[in-house]
Amino acid sequence: MFLEFDRVTLRFSGLIALKDVSLSVDEGGVFAIIGPNGAGKSTMLNCISRIYTPQQGAIRFMGEDLLKVPPDRIKAHGIGRSFQNMELFAKMTVEDNLLVGGHCALHTNPFSEALGWFKARASEREARNRVQHVLESLGIATYSKHIAGSLPYGIQKKVDVGRALMGAPRLLLLDEPAAGLNDSETEELGNWICTVKQAMNTTVVMIEHDMSLVMSISDRIAVLDFGELIAVGTPGEIRQDDRVIRAYLGKEA
Numbered sequence: 001m002f003l004e005f006d007r008v009t010l011r012f013s014g015l016i017a018l019k020d021v022s023l024s025v026d027e028g029g030v031f032a033i034i035g036p037n038g039a040g041k042s043t044m045l046n047c048i049s050r051i052y053t054p055q056q057g058a059i060r061f062m063g064e065d066l067l068k069v070p071p072d073r074i075k076a077h078g079i080g081r082s083f084q085n086m087e088l089f090a091k092m093t094v095e096d097n098l099l100v101g102g103h104c105a106l107h108t109n110p111f112s113e114a115l116g117w118f119k120a121r122a123s124e125r126e127a128r129n130r131v132q133h134v135l136e137s138l139g140i141a142t143y144s145k146h147i148a149g150s151l152p153y154g155i156q157k158k159v160d161v162g163r164a165l166m167g168a169p170r171l172l173l174l175d176e177p178a179a180g181l182n183d184s185e186t187e188e189l190g191n192w193i194c195t196v197k198q199a200m201n202t203t204v205v206m207i208e209h210d211m212s213l214v215m216s217i218s219d220r221i222a223v224l225d226f227g228e229l230i231a232v233g234t235p236g237e238i239r240q241d242d243r244v245i246r247a248y249l250g251k252e253a
């Protein structure tokens, strides 16, 4: 199994943010997590990226116990993440933002650095080639030398995803990628998530409130409500699920 939650419970003092959640994510698809505000979606993502540690249950990633992986090794374990509030280095160029993002993907360490200048240069070349490849995949190579903070919001969002892709992740976590985008930007976002997923051979797990995007690009959808997993299924199944309609979608979806 690619990614698996096995009876995961996470409490914040008295509040149960995730309650006995079990689900599995197949490799290669887009898996969406939806639900009302406060349902536990970000908490799930934060468990995968090891920001939070559940009190009970297990999370396995490609057969490995993810809860044994320290947070600072998560990128090296093939997990990349974009953030809702982006957190780009606004005064740095797009290229430099990605180089920072790819830092731990460089095949270098204190020992190899000590081997000398040639190796360091080779690593730098490798990293710059990777930046170019990632920017081309996202269709933003022309912005490479632009200052990140000066770019339109939609482009900055791509830069943020580009940073997450620098580590060549097997699993890409996207936190509300469509937040702040208009309808046509959201449609474009859906297209490039699918393109990038193929080109980079990665699996996407995303939290998203925009149901048109979720329904159009997801292979499977998990629905949380008050920390409980109330449904998992294809977009067609989720759309017709009475409990999901009552808790989140309403009759209009």
Ligand SMILES: Nc1ncnc2c1ncn2[C@@H]1O[C@H](COP(=O)(O)OP(=O)(O)OP(=O)(O)O)[C@@H](O)[C@H]1O
Pocket: 012, 015, 016, 017, 035, 036, 037, 038, 039, 040, 041, 042, 043, 044
């Ligand atoms: N660090 C924390 N300390 C205390 N409570 C927290 C913490 N993080 C989240 N919570 C609480 O846990 C519950 C789940 O929060 P979470 O952020 O996972 O919800 P969400 O589904 O992502 O919501 P939203 O759609 O609004 O982002 C909420 O009641 C929230 O207030």
